[in-house]
Amino acid sequence: MSRLALFCLALSMLLAPIxxxxxxxxxxxxxxxxxxxxxxxxxxDAIKTPRPGVLICPEWWGLNDYPKSRAKQLAALGYVAFAxxxxxxxxxxxxxxDAQKLSAIKSDRTALRARANAALAVLAAxxxxxPKKLAAIGYCFGGTMALELARSGADLAAVVSFHGGLDTPNxxxxxxxxxxxxxxxxxxxxxxxxxxxxxFIDEMKAAKVDYAVEIYGGAxxxxxxxxxxxxxxxxxxxxxxxxxxxxxxxxxxxxxxxxPTAAPAGAH
Amino acid sequence: MSRLALFCLALSMLLAPIxxxxxxxxxxxxxxxxxxxxxxxxxxDAIKTPRPGVLICPEWWGLNDYPKSRAKQLAALGYVAFAxxxxxxxxxxxxxxDAQKLSAIKSDRTALRARANAALAVLAAxxxxxPKKLAAIGYCFGGTMALELARSGADLAAVVSFHGGLDTPNxxxxxxxxxxxxxxxxxxxxxxxxxxxxxFIDEMKAAKVDYAVEIYGGAxxxxxxxxxxxxxxxxxxxxxxxxxxxxxxxxxxxxxxxxPTAAPAGAH
Numbered sequence: 072m073s074r075l076a077l078f079c080l081a082l083s084m085l086l087a088p089i090x091x092x093x094x095x096x097x098x099x100x101x102x103x104x105x106x107x108x109x110x111x112x113x114x115x116d117a118i119k120t121p122r123p124g125v126l127i128c129p130e131w132w133g134l135n136d137y138p139k140s141r142a143k144q145l146a147a148l149g150y151v152a153f154a155x156x157x158x159x160x161x162x163x164x165x166x167x168x169d170a171q172k173l174s175a176i177k178s179d180r181t182a183l184r185a186r187a188n189a190a191l192a193v194l195a196a197x198x199x200x201x202p203k204k205l206a207a208i209g210y211c212f213g214g215t216m217a218l219e220l221a222r223s224g225a226d227l228a229a230v231v232s233f234h235g236g237l238d239t240p241n242x243x244x245x246x247x248x249x250x251x252x253x254x255x256x257x258x259x260x261x262x263x264x265x266x267x268x269x270x271f272i273d274e275m276k277a278a279k280v281d282y283a284v285e286i287y288g289g290a291x292x293x294x295x296x297x298x299x300x301x302x303x304x305x306x307x308x309x310x311x312x313x314x315x316x317x318x319x320x321x322x323x324x325x326x327x328x329x330x331p332t333a334a335p336a337g338a339h
Numbered sequence: 340m341s342r343l344a345l346f347c348l349a350l351s352m353l354l355a356p357i358x359x360x361x362x363x364x365x366x367x368x369x370x371x372x373x374x375x376x377x378x379x380x381x382x383x384d385a386i387k388t389p390r391p392g393v394l395i396c397p398e399w400w401g402l403n404d405y406p407k408s409r410a411k412q413l414a415a416l417g418y419v420a421f422a423x424x425x426x427x428x429x430x431x432x433x434x435x436x437d438a439q440k441l442s443a444i445k446s447d448r449t450a451l452r453a454r455a456n457a458a459l460a461v462l463a464a465x466x467x468x469x470p471k472k473l474a475a476i477g478y479c480f481g482g483t484m485a486l487e488l489a490r491s492g493a494d495l496a497a498v499v500s501f502h503g504g505l506d507t508p509n510x511x512x513x514x515x516x517x518x519x520x521x522x523x524x525x526x527x528x529x530x531x532x533x534x535x536x537x538x539f540i541d542e543m544k545a546a547k548v549d550y551a552v553e554i555y556g557g558a559x560x561x562x563x564x565x566x567x568x569x570x571x572x573x574x575x576x577x578x579x580x581x582x583x584x585x586x587x588x589x590x591x592x593x594x595x596x597x598x599p600t601a602a603p604a605g606a607h
Contacts, residue, residue, distance in 0.1 A: 258540055258552075265540070269533055272526055275556050282557075283584060284526075288543055288550035316551060316591070323587045327580070 093117065094146045096139070099153070103189040109134070109161035110190055113142035114151040114199050123204035123228075123329045124194045127154040128187060128213030128220075130293065131174035133163035137296050138210070148322065151199045155190025157216065167303060174212045180219055180240060187220035191227075204228060204329050206250070208321065209235055211293055214254075221248045228328040229253070231321045233295050234260060237271035245278035252282040253324050255317035257290030261306050285320055287313035361385065362414045364407070367421075371457040377402070377429035378458055381410035382419040382467050391472035391496075391597045392462045395422040396455060396481030396488070398561065399442035401431035405564050406478070416590065419467045423458025425484065435571060442480045448487055448508060455488035459495075472496060472597050474518070476589065477503055479561055482522075489516045496596040497521070499589045501563050502528060505539035513546035520550040521592050523585035525558030529574050553588055555581035 095116040101108045111134060125145050129138040138154040145152035156162075157176075164170035176182050187207070195202040206229040209217030214235015221230045222239060224247035231253045252275065256263050268284060275282040290313035292306045293299050301308040363384040369376050379402060393413050397406040406422040413420035424430075425444075432438035444450050455475070463470040474497040477485030482503015489498045490507060492515035499521045520543065524531050536552060543550040558581035559574045561567050569576040 252556075258544065258550075265537055272533070272554065272556075276526065280556060281580070282526075283581075284554040284556075286540065286552040286554070288520075288540070288548060288552075312549070312595075313551075315595070319591045320588070323584065323591075327583070 094143050096143065096146075099193060101189060101193045103159070103186060106159035108156035108159055108186075108189065110156050110193060111139050111142055111154040112151070112194075112197070113139075113146035113153075115146050115149060118149060118199075121199060121201035122149060122151060123206065123325070124151045124153065124197065124200035124202070125325075126187070126191050126194050126205070126207040126217070126220075127152055128190075128207065128209030128216040129154060129157055130210045130296065131164070131170040131212035133158050133170075133173060134161055135163045137298065138213075141208075141210075148325075150325070151194065151197060153190065153194040153197070155187065155193075157186055157213065177212060177215060177236075183216055184219045184223040187216050188223060188225060191220065191225055206230065206325060206328065208233065210295060211235055218252070221250045221252060223247065224249065229324050231255065231317075231324065233317055234263065234290075234292050237263060237267050239274070242270075242274040242277070245274050245280055248278060248280045250281075251324060251328055252280055253320060254282070254284045255313075255320060256284065256286055257292060257294050257310070257313060258286045258288045259290060260292040260294075262292050283320075283324075285317065287316060289313070362411050364411065364414075367461060369457060369461045371427070371454060374427035376424035376427055376454075376457065378424050378461060379407050379410055379422040380419070380462075380465070381407075381414040381421075383414050383417060386417060386467075389467060389469035390417060390419060391474065391593070392419045392421065392465065392468035392470070393593075394455070394459050394462050394473070394475040394485070394488075395420060396458075396475065396477030396484040397422060397425055398478045398564065399432070399438040399480035401426050401438075401441060402429055403431045405566065406481075409476075409478075416593075418593070419462065419465060421458065421462040421465075423455065423461075425454055425481065445480060445483060445504075451484055452487050452491040455484050456491060456493060459488065459493055474498065474593060474596065476501065478563060479503055486520070489518045489520060491515065492517065497592050499523065499585075499592065501585055502531065502558075502560050505531060505535050507542070510538075510542040510545070513542045513548055516546060516548045518549075519592060519596055520548055521588060522550070522552045523581075523588060524552065524554055525560060525562050525578065525581060526554045526556050527558060528560040528562075530560050551588075551592075553585065555584060557581070 096113045099110045134156045142152035207217040208231040210233045214232030222244040227250035230250040290310040294310040294313040299309045364381045367378045395406045402424045410420035410422045475485040476499040478501045482500030490512040495518035498518040558578040561575045562578035562581040567577045
């Protein structure tokens with residue numbers, strides 16, 4: 072048998088379990104005061120050891136298909152992903168007016184932090200998760216939420232904001248941040264102007280946070296969501312390059328925070 | 340034999356040629372007017388097909404051991420790397436005063452571009468190189484040089500500046516840029532202040548360049564060079580995290596520009 076043939080045979084035998092590996096997803100209810108939150112969990116159930124958990128904070132649309140797709144992507148990388156329900160009862164919006172109403176909670180940072188912390192607690196308590204290895208990511212409104220979660224002092228190893236608002240009424244709270252922070256933002260995003268980016272950098276500097284900011288040329292707001300074709304607003308548009316670059320930067324940061332990629336699906 | 344043992348045996352057989360793979364380096368003289376430049380080439384001679392070439396523009400110290408080590412690192416990734424001689428006769432400086440004198444050419448952007456282009460031509464003509472797949476990277480003074488090379492209209496797929504000066508007397512020349520541009524800069528680098536970063540972004544925007552800027556918290560100038568212990572200046576200091584993050588961003592960009600990593604050393 073040639074070397075290559077032998078290798079291919081051995082490889083196919085070794086990798087045979089991949090066919091059985093499967094991303095499991097489930098809806099999980101949790102309580103916050105009077106609210107019943109409906110979160111969404113995704114993980115590769117072929118992995119048998121506790122592994123890093125990643126909280127996903129959805130866009131202002133709420134927990135619709137987009138954060139769910141990200142949860143499945145993270146699960147395929149070997150993480151346990153949990154998309155929190157930001158509004159309760161799994162409410163989602165499909166018009167900007169409704170999204171604006173739902174996301175008005177953004178002005179109450181105490182409430183915002185409480186919602187993120189409640190979701191994080193669900194994730195941390197999962198048996199599949201190593202509760203010492205937690206991260207949070209967020210998109211738009213959810214990026215702001217993930218950053219506020221970090222500012223609340225949550226035990227996070229990494230936080231990533233994708234096109235999230237960076238301003239906060241509580242810049243001094245940056246001193247509570249334990250996580251490595253990565254901000255991914257579009258250079259042409261009119262809702263995240265350079266002044267906001269610079270203020271955020273000043274905030275991180277003052278608190279000596281371990282942070283990085285990536286600015287993508289040509290990208291506007293909400294650049295990671297393939298559904299955004301620009302019809303809602305010229306400032307809400309998908310940008311494939313910025314999407315790929317920011318996702319790569321996130322996985323790189325997770326590698327830095329958690330060590331080599333948590334077992335990719337099937338490689339166990 | 341267990342599956343795993345068989346796999347390991349087959350893998351070791353397949354990878355046996357790695358032991359024979361070797362990074363070859365050579366000094367290469369080339370002419371620019373009356374100057375004789377002494378460049379430094381590195382490649383994995385076990386790779387037999389033309390592959391992407393990466394020009395390295397050294398720091399103001401000239402072509403000393405640091406850019407040579409980067410050339411070997413790039414060669415190990417499967418690229419052909421060529422560190423250009425910015426000053427002629429392989430001149431290097433060891434004091435800041437001498438480095439300042441040598442790098443005064445920075446104020447003559449026509450000459451700076453000519454030096455970079457001469458080095459790029461050497462790289463492009465190498466039989467190991469696919470001349471349609473070229474990139475340039477540069478450190479500090481060399482970052483400025485690599486960006487000016489791009490502004491000169493050079494046929495580059497990617498350009499990366501590590502803690503390079505971003506200002507130019509010729510912002511309109513950004514329209515000539517063909518490369519994807521990545522700028523890696525320290526948030527605390529007093530020689531690359533936010534105003535310079537913002538002007539650069541404006542320049543790239545106006546010319547619709549495909550670019551990204553990464554800003555690393557806690558990093559000052561010259562953050563990629565492990566020799567920098569802060570003794571020369573508090574603004575010249577190595578930062579391991581920023582070094583690793585910027586190198587990862589570079590390899591990511593090369594992957595985007597050239598496709599999956601050019602054959603890593605031994606994997607042929």
